[in-house]
Amino acid sequence: MSRLPKIERFKNEVESKYQIFNGIFMTLPFDQISNTGGLLPLFHELCVSGYEKGKNPTEIVQYFFERYMRDTEEKERETMLFKFIQYIERQVVLFDAIEDAAFSKVNNLDGRGTLRSIKEEAVELDKTEELAAYLKEFKVRPVLTAHPTQFYPGAVLGILNDLGQAIKANQIQEVKLLLSQLGKTPFFNKEKPTPFDEAISLIWYLENVFYNAMGNIYDYLKTHIENPEEFKNQIVEIGFWPGGDRDGNPFVTTEITLDVAKRLRATLFRNYYRDVRKLRRRLTFKGVEEQLAVIESMCYKAIFETEVLDFTPEDLIHKLTSIRTLVFQDHNSLFLDQIDSFIHKVELFGFHFATLDIRQDSSAHDTVFDEILAFSKVQLPSNYNDLSEKEKINVLSQVEGSVDPNEYNDEYTQRTLSSIYAIKNIQERNGEKGCNRYIISNTQMASHIMEVYAMLRLCNMTQPKIDVVPLFETVPDLVNAPSVMRSLYENENYRSHVQRRGDTQNIMLGFSDGTKDGGYLMANWAIYKAKEALTSVSREFGISIVFFDGRGGPPARGGGQTHQFYASMGTKIEAKHIQLTIQGQTISSKFGTLESCQYNLEQMISSGVSNAVYASDANDFSPSDQATMDQLADTSYKAYTDFKAHPQFLSYLEKMSTLKYYAKTNIGSRPSKRAGSAELRFKDLRAIPFVGSWSQLKQNVPGFYGVGTALETMDKAGNWEQAQSLYKNNKFFRTLLDNSMMSLTKSFFGLTAYMEHDAVYGSFWKLIYEEYERSKKYMLMISGMNSLMENELAGRASIQARENIVLPLLTIQQYALKMVQDIQAQKESKNMETYERMVTRSLYGNINASRNSA
Structure with a gap:
C-alpha cells in the first residue's frame, strides 16, 4: 500500500491513467465520421471557456458550429452532436473501468473500517469480548433494487468488467480492442426491460461478486473471532427486489416472481457446482473423492430442477462435514480451509441465495379488501369500511376463512392474492429465507398493516412465517409511526405473530420519498426521531426492532456516505441490524468488483461496531x-x-x-x-x-x-x-x-x-x-x-473529473431542451423529434457519470 495521501493516489492511478487511455480512445476509428474524436476536445474547451465568460449552452453550440462546421448542413451538425453523445457515454465507461481497476491502490483494504481494523481496535481498547458478542447477533443486509438509476445494458457491463481487468494488468493492446468494441456496442434500449430482465442483470452481481465477497468475510470471522465454533451468525445477507416489487409496477406478475426465485436458486447451485469441482481437483483421497462425486451430482441436478429438492441445506452441510472429519482424521487436514470455505457459503446462502421481498402500496390492499368484502365467503362485517381504526384492527386480527385468487374477477385482486401464495411456494422450494417479507409502501395507519396480516392468514397461512413490514415515508407518517406500532403491539393476535417471528419487528423508513416530501434536513431528522421513538415503544413491549432504510443512492435520495451515517446512530436507536436499499449506479460503484464489494460490506459491519461497541453513548444528542x-x-x-x-x-x-x-x-x-x-x-x-x-x-x-x-x-x-x-x-x-x-x-x-x-x-x-x-x-x-x-479530497476529485467529462453532454442537453421550447413557442413541429431524441439520449451519460453519489 502506497504511503502517498489518498488524493495523490487517486491522481496517479485514476486521473493520469484516464488521460492516457482517453487519448487512445479518441484516436480509434470506430466512427464513420472520422473527425469526431478530434472535434470533441475542441467543443469541450469551448464549453469550459464559454461558461467562464457567461455564455449559455445555445451560444456555445452555435459558436462551435460557426467556428468548426461553418460549411455543413443542419443535418450534419445534428449528427455530430449525437456522435459527441456516443463518445462521452463511452468516456464515462472508461473512467468507471479505471476507477474500478485502481480501487485497491486508492483505498486501503486493511485500513480503517475493515475487519482487520475492527479486530485491532478491539484489542487496543480491551473490548474483544464485547466485539465477539456483538458480531454473534449483528447483521448487515444490502437490498438490491431494480430502481433504474444506471443505464448500462448487460453487454456494456461485461465490457466494463473486462476493461477494468485489462487496465489493471496494463494490457494496452487488450484495452484498445475493448475500447473499439465499446465504441460499436449500443447503449440505448429499444424496448423497456421486463422485471425478469432486471432481475437477471442484478443476479450477475450475486453470482460473480457477492458470492465470493460474502464468503471471504464469513471465512475471516470464523477464523479470527474468539470461539469460532460458536459463531453461527450469517452476518451478511442479501435482499432482492426485482420480480417482487409490485409498488407502481403493473408488469410484475406472480409468474415473474416465481421465475426470479427459481433463477436465484439455479444460479446459486451453479456456483456450488463450480466450488465442488474445484474441491475434487484437490481432495483426491480415498473415501473422500467418492463422497464429493455424490455432492457434485446433487448440485448439478439442482441447477435444472424447478420443484422442491429431495435434500436440504442441512443435508448438504452434513455431507460436507463428514468429508471434513475424514480429511482431518485420515489425511493430515489437507485443504481443510477450502472445505470450510464451501461449508460457510452453504451456511450463508442456503438454497435461496438472496431473500426476495414482496412490496405493494397500501392503497392497492384497500382495493383488494373491497373486493373480498363484496364477493368472498370470508366473514367480515358488512359495515367494515365504516368501522373505527381500532375496530378494524380487532376484526382483521381475528378474520377466518380461505380465499382463492381465481374466485375474483378483478385482476388486481387476483394478482395481489396470488403473490401471497407465491411466497408460500418459494419458501417450500428455496427455504423460508427465500421470501419472508411483505413490505407495505405508504403505510399511514395500523389497519394498512393488519390488512396484509389478514390476507396472509386468508391465503392458508394461519401462522405465517412472514414479516409484515410497514414502510413509513412522508414526514407526517414518520411522526405518526410510533402510535401506529403501539396499537399493533397492543393487539393480542398481532403480538403473538411477532413473538413467533422471534419477537422481532421489521420496519422500513423511506428516505427517497421523505426527501421529496419534506426536504433534505427534515426528512433525515424525522427518520432519526422516528427511529428513537419506535425503538422506545418496541422495547417497552419486549420487541427487538429491525430498521430497513430506503436510502437510495445520492444524498438527494436520502443516501450519502453509508459508513458515517450508520456509525452516527446513538444508543436510543436499535442497531443490531443494518439494512438498506442499494440501487443503480450504487450497485456497480460500491459492489461491482470483488475488492470494492468486500471493502464496502466490511465498512457497513464496521459502522455498526463503531456505533454499538466503541462509540457507546457518545453519539446521543444532548x-x-x-x-x-x-x-x-x-x-x-x-x-x-x-x-x-x-x-x-x-x-x-x-x-x-x-x-x-x-x-x-x-x-x-x-x-x-x-x-x-x-x-x-x-x-x-x-x-x-x-x-x-x-x-x-x-x-x-x-x-x-x-x-x-x-x-x-x-x-x-x-x-x-x-x-x-x-x-x-x-x-x-x-x-x-x-x-x-x-x-x-x-x-x-x-x-x-x-x-x-x-x-x-x-x-x-x-x-x-x-x-x-x-x-x-x-x-x-x-x-x-x-x-x-x-x-474528502479524493471523493471531490472523482466528482469533478466526472462532471468535467459530461460538461459537453450537459451543454448539448440544455441546447436541445431550449430548441424544443422555442419550437413549441412557435407552434411548429420542425425537427422537434430530433431534439427530443437528443435530450433522451443525453440522459444516459449524465446519470451514469453520477455513480460515486452514495
Missing part, C-alpha cells in the same frame, strides 16, 4: 443539541414546503427539465409516475425521475434546499453558537452536512444561468440559485472549510 436540531429542521421544512408550494414548481420541472423524458429512455420496467393521469401531480411523481430531473439540471435541489435558510436563520437570530456546538458535538449532524455538500459539489448553475432572464421562470430559477449560494456559504462557515468536501 437536550440542547436536540433542541437546535429541531429548530433547524423546522425552519428547513418550512422553506422547502414553501418552495414546493410555489405556483411554478411543477411547471418548471415539466417545461424546463428532463422530467417527461425519463419515460422514453426504456431504462426500467416501472412507469415513471404512479398514476396514469395526463396532468402532472406532485403525489404521482416517482422519486427517481424527480431527483434525476434536478440532477440533470445540475441544481440538485432535494439534496440541499432549506439547509442554507435554516442555518442563516440561526445566525441572524444570534444563535450561531448553538449551531456550531451541534456541528462540533454531533456526528449525525456532521454527516448530514457532509452528504449535502456532495449535492452542492455536483451542482453547476452556470449551465442554466440563462434561465434567470426567462420571462416566466426567471424569478423561480433565481430563488433556487440564492438558496444554493446561501447553503454553500453557511455550510463552509459552520464546518470551517474553505471549499466544499475539503475533508
